[in-house]
Amino acid sequence: xxxxxxxxxxxxxxxxxxxxxIIVVMGLILTFLRFTGGLSTVxxxxxxxPWGIWIGFDLLTGVALAAGGYVTSAAVYIFGMKKYHSxxxxxxxxxxxxxxxxxxALNYDVGRPWRLPYPFIMQQGTTSLLFEVAACVALYLSxxxxxxxxxxxxxxxxxxxxxxxxxxxxxxTFFGVxxxxxxxxxxxxxxxxxxxxxHPLWYSTYLPVYxxxxxxxxxxxMVLFESxxxxxxxxxxxxxxxxxxxxxxTLGFGKAASYVLAGYFIIKIIGISVDNNWHLLGTGxxxxxxxxxxxxxxxxxxxxxxxxxxxxxxxIRCTAVWTVLGVVLNRLNVSLIAFNYHLPSTERxxxxxxxVGITLFIVTLGVLAFRFIVTRMPIFYEHPDYEDAH
Amino acid sequence: MSISRRKFLGWIGAAGMTSxxxxxxxxxxxxxxxxxxxxxxxxxxxxxxIGCRKCEDACNKxxxxxxxxxxxxxxxVLEASRRTDAYTYTVVNQKQTSGNAKPVFFxxxxxxxxxxxxASACFVQAFRKTDTGAVTxxxxxxxxxxxxxxxxxxxxxxxxxxKALTPRVTKCTMCYPRLIDGKLPGCVEACPAEAxxxxxxxxLLALAxxxxxKFPERYVNHVYGEHEMGGTSWLYxxxxxxxxxxxxxxxxxxxxxxxxxxxxxxxxxVVGLWPILLGGIYAVSKRKDKIAAExxxxxxxxxxxxxxAAADARLTSELEKAEKQKQLAIEKEVQKALEEQxxxxxxxxxxxxxxxxxxxxxxxxxxxxSSTE
Numbered sequence: 001x002x003x004x005x006x007x008x009x010x011x012x013x014x015x016x017x018x019x020x021x022i023i024v025v026m027g028l029i030l031t032f033l034r035f036t037g038g039l040s041t042v043x044x045x046x047x048x049x050p051w052g053i054w055i056g057f058d059l060l061t062g063v064a065l066a067a068g069g070y071v072t073s074a075a076v077y078i079f080g081m082k083k084y085h086s087x088x089x090x091x092x093x094x095x096x097x098x099x100x101x102x103x104x105a106l107n108y109d110v111g112r113p114w115r116l117p118y119p120f121i122m123q124q125g126t127t128s129l130l131f132e133v134a135a136c137v138a139l140y141l142s143x144x145x146x147x148x149x150x151x152x153x154x155x156x157x158x159x160x161x162x163x164x165x166x167x168x169x170x171x172x173t174f175f176g177v178x179x180x181x182x183x184x185x186x187x188x189x190x191x192x193x194x195x196x197x198x199h200p201l202w203y204s205t206y207l208p209v210y211x212x213x214x215x216x217x218x219x220x221x222m223v224l225f226e227s228x229x230x231x232x233x234x235x236x237x238x239x240x241x242x243x244x245x246x247x248x249x250t251l252g253f254g255k256a257a258s259y260v261l262a263g264y265f266i267i268k269i270i271g272i273s274v275d276n277n278w279h280l281l282g283t284g285x286x287x288x289x290x291x292x293x294x295x296x297x298x299x300x301x302x303x304x305x306x307x308x309x310x311x312x313x314x315x316i317r318c319t320a321v322w323t324v325l326g327v328v329l330n331r332l333n334v335s336l337i338a339f340n341y342h343l344p345s346t347e348r349x350x351x352x353x354x355x356v357g358i359t360l361f362i363v364t365l366g367v368l369a370f371r372f373i374v375t376r377m378p379i380f381y382e383h384p385d386y387e388d389a390h
Numbered sequence: 391m392s393i394s395r396r397k398f399l400g401w402i403g404a405a406g407m408t409s410x411x412x413x414x415x416x417x418x419x420x421x422x423x424x425x426x427x428x429x430x431x432x433x434x435x436x437x438x439x440i441g442c443r444k445c446e447d448a449c450n451k452x453x454x455x456x457x458x459x460x461x462x463x464x465x466x467v468l469e470a471s472r473r474t475d476a477y478t479y480t481v482v483n484q485k486q487t488s489g490n491a492k493p494v495f496f497x498x499x500x501x502x503x504x505x506x507x508x509a510s511a512c513f514v515q516a517f518r519k520t521d522t523g524a525v526t527x528x529x530x531x532x533x534x535x536x537x538x539x540x541x542x543x544x545x546x547x548x549x550x551x552x553k554a555l556t557p558r559v560t561k562c563t564m565c566y567p568r569l570i571d572g573k574l575p576g577c578v579e580a581c582p583a584e585a586x587x588x589x590x591x592x593x594l595l596a597l598a599x600x601x602x603x604k605f606p607e608r609y610v611n612h613v614y615g616e617h618e619m620g621g622t623s624w625l626y627x628x629x630x631x632x633x634x635x636x637x638x639x640x641x642x643x644x645x646x647x648x649x650x651x652x653x654x655x656x657x658x659x660v661v662g663l664w665p666i667l668l669g670g671i672y673a674v675s676k677r678k679d680k681i682a683a684e685x686x687x688x689x690x691x692x693x694x695x696x697x698x699a700a701a702d703a704r705l706t707s708e709l710e711k712a713e714k715q716k717q718l719a720i721e722k723e724v725q726k727a728l729e730e731q732x733x734x735x736x737x738x739x740x741x742x743x744x745x746x747x748x749x750x751x752x753x754x755x756x757x758x759x760s761s762t763e
Contacts, residue, residue: 078675
């Protein structure tokens with residue numbers, strides 16, 4: 001660790017390393033507690049609240065925020081927006097790490113993690129939306145691994161394997177978009193089975209569509225957010241091309257995010273109208289729903305548009321952070337806050353600090369892995385041996 | 391693009407097949423599963439329940455569950471509202487529905503849906519609706535994801551959160567092992583007040599309606615479980631409105647599987663259509679690039695040609711101009727020479743005999759002009 005701290009030459013990383021080290025040690029202790037004492041030792045989960053933040057945040061939000069991989073590679077390879085090419089590798093890497101961490105988090109949450117392959121090898125519960133989620137996430141993790149692999153293979157100097165992996169790019173992109181469409185929407189569809197438990201303002205037969213469309217928003221905003229952070233901390237790793245394309249990427253992605261947010265806002269309104277839930281907007285949950293819809297959908301839609309129109313990159317970047325928070329809020333609303341709304345407050349779920357600790361541990365692992373990779377492998381620049389090969 | 395379209399579509403097709411095969415998709419048909427013909431059921435007449443907790447005791451014994459903190463004869467337990475948990479498959483609750491009336495007692499356990507939400511939600515088929523009527527759970531395949539608990543509208547399945555490596559989901563089994571042996575469920579056998587009746591579901595529905603018909607002033611005119619969530623194998627009669635004792639009346643009559651059938655049905659459609667849609671977008675963007683490249687090449691060629699032609703024309707005119715200038719210079723020089731000659735001759739003539747000499751330069755002047763033109 002210390003050697004590339006010296007490489008980047010930024011003192012912030014020393015503090016960063018210290019904090020990350022503490023979190024990792026804490027995470028290992030909590031991991032030990034989880035697998036010796038069971039979920040009751042480290043979580044506040046109950047028979048009424050079988051899913052906590054490890055599902056609501058780590059799985060639902062994690063998968064949404066890792067959508068940048070499919071959104072960016074689709075934009076560049078399928079929609080032919082080649083000017084964003086330099087954004088693909090960071091986005092795919094973020095996606096790959098995101099999904100890997102989602103799967104890691106699931107190992108903490110499920111009762112017998114070594115049985116996770118059972119739905120595929122023992123009995124296929126194909127009537128379950130969770131089967132679809134599991135199948136797509138497993139496949140998509142493999143796809144992302146292959147999409148990311150050229151960077152690692154270039155780093156390792158394995159030319160033939162790298163060229164083989166590059167040949168798969170188009171197939172992987174297509175497959176990745178299909179898988180993402182399916183499981184991003186299925187995560188929302190998981191809740192279709194529980195109309196009696198999810199507040200009607202969030203429950204809608206359009207849930208799968210909402211989750212899919214908002215995953216595009218999350219993906220775009222995460223690419224902007226991640227590139228802003230990377231710009232700050234890994235600028236020395238970035239090629240001229242990456243730096244030149246950075247501002248057009250910011251403007252282009254900001255514009256796209258604004259349009260998709262507008263579409264999302266419209267279909268949310270349609271959802272309220274179809275179920276005729278207008279009267280619920282006056283309740284406490286209704287106000288909270290409006291905070292989400294106006295504050296975290298309509299507002300960023302407008303701010304992105306202003307940012308793009310006035311070429312205000314700072315505004316676009318801030319809006320991206322705000323939008324990411326909005327997606328987090330939406331996933332937590334569906335999975336935790338508006339879920340079990342009918343129960344008395346004594347039966348409601350509030351995460352245990354150790355649950356938050358494990359989540360923090362997992363996110364930290366992701367940041368460390370990201371740093372390890374971008375400081376060594378050709379992510380923000382093109383490997384000198386392959387500069388012309390797109 | 392480095393793979394052939396055919397190869398690619400083949401892969402996508404294979405992916406589609408694996409997700410489509412094995413699903414019973416009758417979501418769009420009018421078929422409705424109304425339960426196995428000879429399936430068992432239990433009718434719980436809430437108006438007859440005396441809150442003695444004998445059913446809880448029997449359930450605990452026949453299922454070999456750990457002994458409770460407070461004895462089953464301790465009725466003060468009823469003061470707090472309880473739910474099923476990992477080591478309690480059934481609970482009796484009481485509710486004071488109006489000021490001075492007797493409290494109402496009612497038993498709660500798995501309702502053994504005709505089309506169970508838990509079975510629909512389980513991604514490893516750990517739950518099965520058997521033809522005995524019981525919904526069973528297979529702990530040997532359960533991963534412990536707890537989606538069944540999210541799905542169950544009656545909030546029944548519980549989980550062994552305290553077990554680190556072997557946690558199970560637990561719930562009432564309708565005493566499935568006892569049913570196989572021809573015995574009654576433990577709770578039904580133990581009930582001293584005949585608040586629980588065991589039999590074929592159709593018979594019990596008839597019995598319930600008969601009771602309502604005979605004592606219309608005693609019962610609410612509703613058999614809970616006849617249609618709730620597509621129907622359950624546990625049926626309820628009550629002397630107080632069901633929603634007043636916490637039994638939800640807003641669950642609807644559609645079985646849980648129907649709620650997700652639409653979303654699942656979209657899977658093969660997405661797998662089938664997305665390659666076409668995305669392939670189309672890809673082809674259009676590729677073609678746009680190609681046309682742009684061609685147009686660019688054409689424009690470059692045209693511009694080159696134009697420039698060449700212009701350069702040629704300029705070169706020619708410049709050459710011509712140069713030639714003309716050269717000619718003019720020659721003429722001028724010739725003129726000058728002739729003039730000088732003429733002047734010299736005139737001088738000479740002025741000096742001596744002049745007429746013959748004056749004619750000569752005139753003839754020479756004519757010759758030089760015709761040769762240059």
